[in-house]
Amino acid sequence: MTAAIVRAMALSLLRDRGALAMTFLLPPVLFVLFAAVFAGTGGEVSVIKVAAARATDAASAEVFLAALHGAPDIVLERVEPAAVEARVSGGAADVGLVVRGDVAAPTDKPPLLLVTDPARNVAAALLAARIQRVLSQDLPGLALRRVAGQIEVLVGPFSAEQKSRLEQSVARAPELVASGGAELMERQPLPQRRAEPGVSYYAGAIAMLFLLFSAVQGAGSLVDERRSGVLDRIVMARGGVLALVAGKLIFLILQGLALCAVLFAVAQAVYGVHVLPHLGPFIAVALAASAAAAGVALPLAAVAHTRQQAQTLSTFAVLLLSAVGGSMVPRFLMPQWLQQLGVVTPTAWGIDAFQGALWRGEGMDTLAVPLAVLAGFALAGTAVTLWIIRRQVRLA
Known part of the structure; x- marks a missing residue:
């Protein structure tokens, strides 16, 4: 019986090409990237x-x-x-x-x-x-x-x-x-602010990391709805695919705002990070960062066929974006090619926006560029998700 169970699980894995690739192909890719990231921290x-x-x-x-x-x-x-x-x-x-x-x-x-x-x-x-x-x-x-x-x-x-x-x-x-x-x-x-600079940096870095994790966790419901047949009934209802994606996007943004509120309340109370004095810019950055995280999570959930694929692909994407974007190691300590690669990640723009609002005290005019980029990630991800789901519905 034990051998039969092992054989059945092995066949299940071998038949799921997506899960197979994510299990044995993505870890070496992550290793190469993490090795490059942490090789630069020594300064050489x-x-x-x-x-x-x-x-x-x-x-x-x-x-x-x-x-x-x-x-x-x-x-x-x-x-x-x-x-x-x-x-x-x-x-x-x-x-x-x-x-x-x-x-x-x-x-x-x-x-x-x-x-x-x-x-x-x-x-x-x-x-x-x-x-x-x-x-x-x-x-x-x-x-x-x-x-x-x-x-x-x-x-x-x-x-x-x-x-x-x-x-x-x-x-x-x-x-x-x-x-x-x-x-x-x-x-x-430079003139010292009230909060420690390292705390301000990693408050934004941790915020971006867990915004991505919470977003991919919430977006994973798309996989369950598609496999259970609920998705077909939802898209046939009023509003169809657009209402479905919009509802999930709004929920993930609200979830991200709640996460940021809790995290930065602790940062303000314990470490004196400037949140309340810059409440307007902070809310704008938190809103844009939450939307960008949702824009990353929704297409990943839409393209996955099984929970295992969704979980593996989402974990890979979050770790990749967090490492290259600076959530684990500040980007200026990385090799030059990785610093340039980090510019295409929402993590890097989100961390810079949080630090600009809370550490450097920048106003909305200075934050306009990172906010626009984060909004662009959200819009692009939403558009890709709509296209994927509509294509799946037509092919069904």
Whole structure:
């Protein structure tokens, strides 16, 4: 009997080509993508977007920026010094860099100013490491001249007065170091918001992840209705397929709004995430993100023939969109090709919209683009679902 049950289940799986492919074909695909995502978190393959400006006439500044621009893991955007902070604050750059002094000479303050967003502190650390590597590997002359100049500031030239000046310099060494004479870089964080930036980011990331999971779970009723014959009776009623899809879309949006309300209420109460001060933009983002999740879930449920297919396909899609879109690892830590691929996922746009509304405090005018993209996912998914169900009804 046991052998017969095993044989029956094996035959059932082998005859269901969709379930067979999802069971043995999709896991290796997910492995390759997840390996690429998490390989970038160590920083070796991460590409950092840097808004760089030159605020000095020193010749070494241009040489340094040119060498940094040539680094394979740096995307350098040259802007005016006054625009650096705005580029970082708006999310267009991961970190800002202002060359404000001679990199090849001792200065009274660090010649390099890193403008950092607390939500992306790791990007500043990665840039600092890249700068050290550029100076040591590509521009060792600049580094040597700076060290030589610093030694000269401390001990003076070797002359008859060397001993006296050495003693004076040694006495002044703490003052020189405290004033930045021995430092190369200084960090200037953006003004701190009330909530921790990491909490604000992952509130949006977790919201997008569970919006997708809850949407695919709710949309799975399409499979049961089709297999039980209820779908045929529904589409013959008033409104037909349009009423069916519209009803499911509205329910999934309302379910998503309720999920966001609970999640962000906890984020506001426990971690001080700015929800109530930005309630209007937050509701707009939550509405668009819920609609986009429904737009992903409905076609997946419509195309699946069995619950097993729907469950496997939906899990694969949610994990894929969440990994590539940034729900698990911030996208700026991923390889460049994955960062570009993430732009086509609703997860990436939803996370950016939530962070823009709650962390950066952006208004509806700034959020118009991500909201429009999320709405586009919802409309496209709804249209595809209508086409699939109408085609199934005609073929039945």
